[in-house]
Amino acid sequence: xxxxxxxxxxxxxxxxxxxxxxxxxxxxxxxxxxQQRPGGQIYRDVDKASPERTEVLGRDYTHGRSLTTALRSAxxxxxxxxxxxxxxxxxxISFTRDxxxxxxxxxxxxxxxxxxxxPMPIPGWTLPGVMTAGAGxxxxxxxxxxxxxxxxVGSGPLLYLLAAQMVRVGVPPLALVETxxxxxxxxxSRNLFGALRGWRYLSKGLGLHSEILKARIPRYxxxxxxxxxxxxxxxxxxxTAQGKRITLxxxxxxxxxxxxxxxxAARSLGARHLxxxxxxxxxxxxxxxxxxxxxxxxxxxxxAGIGGAKAAEIAGQLAALKIAAECGKLAQDExxxxxxxxxxARESELAARPFIDTAYPPxxxxxxxxxxxIICRCEEVxxxxxxxxxxxxxxxxxxxxxxxxxxxxxxxxxxxxxxxTALLADANGTTPDxxxxxxxxxxxxxxxxxxxxxxxTQSDKVxx
Amino acid sequence: MKIVSPFPDANxxxxxxxxxxxxxxxxxxxxxxxAALLSAGITVFRNTPVSGAARAPYCMMGACFECLVxxxxxxxxxxxxxxxxxxDIQHPQGRNSDDADL
Ligand SMILES: Cc1cc2nc3c(=O)[nH]c(=O)nc-3n(C[C@H](O)[C@H](O)[C@H](O)COP(=O)(O)OP(=O)(O)OC[C@H]3O[C@@H](n4cnc5c(N)ncnc54)[C@H](O)[C@@H]3O)c2cc1C
Ligand code: FES
Numbered sequence: 001x002x003x004x005x006x007x008x009x010x011x012x013x014x015x016x017x018x019x020x021x022x023x024x025x026x027x028x029x030x031x032x033x034x035q036q037r038p039g040g041q042i043y044r045d046v047d048k049a050s051p052e053r054t055e056v057l058g059r060d061y062t063h064g065r066s067l068t069t070a071l072r073s074a075x076x077x078x079x080x081x082x083x084x085x086x087x088x089x090x091x092x093i094s095f096t097r098d099x100x101x102x103x104x105x106x107x108x109x110x111x112x113x114x115x116x117x118x119p120m121p122i123p124g125w126t127l128p129g130v131m132t133a134g135a136g137x138x139x140x141x142x143x144x145x146x147x148x149x150x151x152x153v154g155s156g157p158l159l160y161l162l163a164a165q166m167v168r169v170g171v172p173p174l175a176l177v178e179t180x181x182x183x184x185x186x187x188x189s190r191n192l193f194g195a196l197r198g199w200r201y202l203s204k205g206l207g208l209h210s211e212i213l214k215a216r217i218p219r220y221x222x223x224x225x226x227x228x229x230x231x232x233x234x235x236x237x238x239x240t241a242q243g244k245r246i247t248l249x250x251x252x253x254x255x256x257x258x259x260x261x262x263x264x265a266a267r268s269l270g271a272r273h274l275x276x277x278x279x280x281x282x283x284x285x286x287x288x289x290x291x292x293x294x295x296x297x298x299x300x301x302x303x304a305g306i307g308g309a310k311a312a313e314i315a316g317q318l319a320a321l322k323i324a325a326e327c328g329k330l331a332q333d334e335x336x337x338x339x340x341x342x343x344x345a346r347e348s349e350l351a352a353r354p355f356i357d358t359a360y361p362p363x364x365x366x367x368x369x370x371x372x373x374i375i376c377r378c379e380e381v382x383x384x385x386x387x388x389x390x391x392x393x394x395x396x397x398x399x400x401x402x403x404x405x406x407x408x409x410x411x412x413x414x415x416x417x418x419x420x421t422a423l424l425a426d427a428n429g430t431t432p433d434x435x436x437x438x439x440x441x442x443x444x445x446x447x448x449x450x451x452x453x454x455x456x457t458q459s460d461k462v463x464x
Numbered sequence: 465m466k467i468v469s470p471f472p473d474a475n476x477x478x479x480x481x482x483x484x485x486x487x488x489x490x491x492x493x494x495x496x497x498x499a500a501l502l503s504a505g506i507t508v509f510r511n512t513p514v515s516g517a518a519r520a521p522y523c524m525m526g527a528c529f530e531c532l533v534x535x536x537x538x539x540x541x542x543x544x545x546x547x548x549x550x551x552d553i554q555h556p557q558g559r560n561s562d563d564a565d566l
Contacts, residue, residue: 128520135524143499
């Protein structure tokens with residue numbers, strides 16, 4: 001088994017920046033990502049995109065090439081297409097690549113596994129034709145494809161970004177059904193002063209709004225009682241806005257109300273997480289460098305708390321510097337000196353965050369869905385069933401397993417974990433921290449016996 | 465659900481034969497398998513083992529497992545694969561097929 005000073009999981013902005021920085025300071029570094037190419041979510045397939053595509057996706061997207069270029073020339077073992085399914089103390093990392101499982105060892109680990117879109121359980125959200133807005137954007141970045149006759153539903157910057165990109169490719173959405181209201185914006189404007197320091201985000205936001213406006217896309221705000229209608233496929237989005245019930249026929253509904261940290265790997269290692277009331281999610285407990293409650297385990301980027309791509313890149317660099325110092329490759333005073341400007345840059349990157357978080361809050365009815373709504377997509381468990389478990393004495397997500405199968409399907413609670421915690425906390429009158437989250441055990445992703453069988457023969461051959 | 469590709473470059477790549485539930489489709493080699501199947505008009509990828517409800521890709525990033533299909537007897541996420549010649553894809557069958565083998 002090959003062993004590295006540092007293994008970085010995730011080749012988005014945080015992971016790429018960290019791997020390059022650590023290698024520059026003389027550490028041996030492995031970078032693993034399940035995608036075939038570097039970039040993470042924001043810069044997905046940035047090296048492959050044609051000029052026509054990059055024009056649509058904009059400069060914020062092509063910035064990723066500076067990171068992929070630096071990665072190519074750095075001395076980093078970039079193991080692409082590697083699905084990490086177990087990390088054991090010590091550390092030993094098991095992953096599958098090309099149908100065979102392998103292992104590597106690492107003294108330190110940096111998790112840069114990014115974010116997931118916040119689950120948006122509403123009636124009909126499991127119908128084919130309903131996707132996340134991020135999925136729509138992945139189709140565009142990765143495959144140059146876009147759904148026609150789509151309605152965008154929810155709130156947040158990513159929804160506007162996708163709408164503007166769809167306008168640019170000439171396949172505009174049929175409508176934008178927005179869940180945030182004017183009063184959210186008024187509350188948020190209390191944070192406007194701070195946000196002005198993050199003016200880049202605000203001006204970008206205004207630019208997107210004016211593109212959507214110019215394209216005359218119908219917009220509805222403060223939408224409630226949202227449901228996707230259809231028998232075997234999504235056929236319409238129904239909702240109430242300004243006191244009127246509206247039904248918009250469509251072929252695709254793209255849902256989005258923010259992103260939340262992907263905490264699966266960190267939880268499997270027992271890293272402590274705390275409820276973040278402003279971002280309505282759990283985030284790992286970290287120091288300013290990204291060190292977690294587990295020794296030698298660091299976390300950076302959106303998997304550490306949502307801050308966006310630039311903040312992720314900086315956080316990756318900071319964590320790598322600290323790791324280099326702990327490995328004796330960087331003196332303490334040099335660490336502080338190199339880190340100081342990065343810390344300042346991160347602060348201004350994060351300045352617009354409180355404004356964004358309060359102006360585009362999650363869609364409340366999806367945080368505590370109505371009884372009939374399916375909340376665990378894999379096992380088709382409804383919100384009402386979780387509430388019933390609570391009346392039978394169920395206090396935490398791990399106990400739900402004694403009552404039914406929520407969280408036990410293939411997605412392992414990625415898309416129901418937060419909802420189950422919220423429902424139980426609400427029903428039992430406890431806080432999310434008291435209620436807790438699913439315990440996550442390996443394998444983080446399903447592994448087949450065939451893949452394991454191939455392990456013995458492959459584990460020493462970590463191809464580049 | 466209809467997926468279109470507004471970029472000319474997407475049409476240049478070589479198309480290869482792929483079978484889905486016994487039907488042959490010609491899909492652009494090297495593109496994301498889930499995206500290519502959607503654009504070929506396949507709207508249902510699997511049925512849930514609980515109620516048999518129809519499902520299709522939801523996240524496109526390997527997290528939701530709604531795009532599970534069976535290829536050569538192994539259940540895999542179509543959104544994490546690329547189109548290659550001769551893929552023989554089936555609707556996954558039964559509960560075991562969507563649980564981890566481990
Ligand atoms: C679908 C989606 C689209 C987004 N689009 C944009 C956008 O266009 N603009 C924007 O500003 N922000 C976007 N965001 C927000 C995004 O989270 C951040 O901007 C940025 O990508 C965060 O960078 P990161 O390095 O923290 O993580 P990411 O860029 O998310 O990278 C994490 C990487 O970890 C890998 N990974 C995770 N788990 C494993 C595992 N078990 N094994 C192997 N690899 C693993 C993933 O494949 C991924 O490449 C998007 C978020 C999502 C979820
Ligand atoms: S579409 Fe979600 S895992 Fe493939």
